[in-house]
Amino acid sequence: MFGIIAQISVFIAVLFFLVYFLGEYLAWIFRDQVGSRGGLPSWLGWMEKLDRLFSPIENFMYKVLGLDTGEGMDWRRYLFSVFAFNSVLFLFIILIFKFQGVLPLNPLGLSGMSWDQAFHTASTFVANTNQQHYAGESLSYFSQVFGVLLAMFMSAATGLSLAVGFSRGIMNEEDENLGNFYENLVRGSVRFLLPLTLIVGIFLVSQGVPQTLGGQVTAETIGGGEQFIRIGPVAGVESIKMIGTNGGGYFAANAAHPFENPTILSNLILNLFLLAVPISVIYAFGVWIGKRWHAGVLIGAFFILFMGLLFLSVSGEIQPNSAVEVSTTNAGVIQPYGNMEGKEVRFGPVLSALWGVSTTSTTNGAVNSMHNSYTAQGSLPLFFAMSMNCLYNGIGVGLLNLMTFLFIAVFIGGLMIGRAPQYLGKRIEWMEIKIAALIILLLPALVLIPTSIAVATRFGKEAITNPGFRGFAEILYEMFSASANNGSGFEGLLDNTPFFNFTNGIQILLGRYLPIAGQIAIAGSLAKKKIRPETEGTLKVESTAFLILFIGTMIVIGALIFLPSLSVGPLGEFLQGGF
Structure with a gap:
């Protein structure tokens, strides 16, 4: 047990340093676009020299695109630009997936997807x-590079641009200008996503991850047969997959595949970036508003919840799997190293559970183990993490989801102390609370209604491969994964059907873009307001009391609403004493 605590402690220490560094870097990148109130620490002053490297690249792209960076956008135009850009990208990618059989860079002659599968795949990326x-x-290689890889970069850059526009709306005083979406898109791609992807990609190559257009390799199996193993530009896809909180695997086995994640070191580095990038956006927000300590309170609230979920999952997975143990008792086989069912030997139950909680606490969705093989106790935190949909979350949009819950907490806190709810000098009024409440209620509707349809019809029941609580959990996890923009799989579910492709595809689009519309509308509303000075009666958002209030709001509103459904899934299995 001491070894487990030591491993996780070192991981957390490195994580916080990485968050600090990346957060300061992100804050510096968008300092002018947001109107930052916080300066750069003296020991990071060298970052200023990076302008000489990045500015010519950005100016060239602005010229090619015909972009006037001085032209600002109000919230309606900003939102329209987000939808227009993503719509064009969606149509382009769906055609690539459908017609990949006739497109170049397809040495193995792979055929295109069906329309329903192409719709789902384009939606999700x-x-x-x-x-x-x-x-x-x-x-094919063409689909991986111009479909998957392009979407991974642009969806992550879109998230960063949304965080910048939203932050500017909070900080503006009677000014509806949220900045220029396309300028933020280019800046985030050139200065953040591309450099980090290059660094992590080179590291992955050093660990043995392929980066080639070589088709496939042939390996001789132990039984004397032949096995054909795909290779390709894996390192590039894998690096942006983790940095951009994407999660799509180059291989079906995702990050459990040795060509995606070959060593313990690669596993730890990828897990660090999985968490550090979305958390660093929250830290950068604190720098922009000139309140780093406030960002620390927000990150701390999530960290407390994260550690609670991690403890529950790890303690469940380091125990033997009772189902496996019972079935092998006669042979005298036990599990001295915990539940290794569905896990890679090189990672074990602790690093697998750490990754599982990390990927569901964000919208990354990458997996390095089979979540369906977890014990009931080990899998329950994965559901709770997605049910809150506000823990760390995705790059950029995680900040927007966080602020949705924060406005509710500020509203409740203001009522408790008998003061008008106020955040950073801006009054939080009925319109902002109405929109925030609708956003929070959207997730239960997107998860529970399709789940009910699936378990009540043959479309869902025929896809279930496990009986009882575990079978229901397969359906519930699939709907959570789509609606919470997570993407990870419980697996076991036969989900490649027109029903799940269209249902999940619609959930994904609604779960991503409806909250964005409401959150940018809130930013537009706040941008028009005056900033009022703080007084003795103002709710202190950097206090321990607010930390406790914020945690309580997330638990009560975010998690407990799903207790009835969880009680017939992983929670019911756990209470029954299942494995």
Whole structure:
């Protein structure tokens, strides 16, 4: 047990340093676009020199695109630009997936997807969800590079641009200008996503991850047969997959595949970036508003919940799997190293559970183990993490989801102390609370209604491969994964059908873009308001009391609403004493 605590402690320490560094860097990148009130620490002053490297690249792109960076946008135009850009990207990618059989860079002659599968796949990659109903090996190089890779970059850059526009709306005083979406898109891609992807990609190559257009390799199996293993530009896809909180795997086995994640070191580095990038956006927000300590309170609230979920999952997975143990008792086989069912030996139950909680606490969706093989206790935190849909979350949009819950907490706190709700000098009024409440209620509707339809019809029941609580959990996890823009899989569910492709595709699009519309509308409303000075009666958002209030709001509103459905899934299995 001491070894487990030591491993996780070192991981957390490195994570916080990475968050600090990336957060300061992100804050510097968009300092002018947001109107930052916080300066750069002296020891990071060298970042200023990076302007000489990046500015010529950005100016060239602005010229090619015919973009006037001085032209600002109000919230309606900003939102229209987001939808227009993503719509064009969606149509482009769906055609690539459908017609990949006649497109170049297809040395193995792979055929195109069906319309329903192409719709789902395009939806999930454009929306930064990356839920896969196909084996990664079924895509050509053209589809991987100009479909998957392009969408991974642009969906992540879209999220960053949304965070910048939203932050500017909070900080503006009677000014509806949220900045220029396309300028933020270019800046985030050139200065953040591309450099980090290059660094992590080179590291992955050093660990043995392929980066080639070599088709496939042939390996001789232990039984004397031949096995054909796909290779390709894996390192590039894998790096942006983690940095952009994407999660789609180049291979069907995702990050459990040794060509995606070959070593313990690669596993730890990828897990660090999986968490550090979305958390760093929250830290950058604190720098922009000139309140780093406030960002620390927000990150701390999530960290407390994260550690609680991690403890529950790890403690469940380091125990033997009772189902496996019972079935092998006669042979005298036990599990001295915990529940290794569905896990890679090189990672074990602790690193697998750490990754599982990390990927569901964000919208990354990558997996390095089979979640369906987890014990009831080990899998329950994965559901709770997605049910709150506000823990760390995705790059950029995680900040927007966080602020949705924060406005509710500020509203409740203001009522408790008998003061008008106010955040950073801006009054939080009925319109902002109405929109925030609708956004929070959207997730239960998107998850529970399709779940009910699936378990009540043959379309869902025929896809279930496990009986009882575990079978229901397969359906529930699939709907959570799509609606919460997570993308990870419980697996076991036969989900590559027209019913699940269309249902999940619609959930993904609604779960991504409806909240964005409401959140940018809130930013537009706040941008028009005056900033009022703080007084002794103002709710202190950097206090321990607010930390407790914020955590309580997330638990009560975010998680407990799903207790009835969880009680007939993983919670019911756990209470029954299942494995």
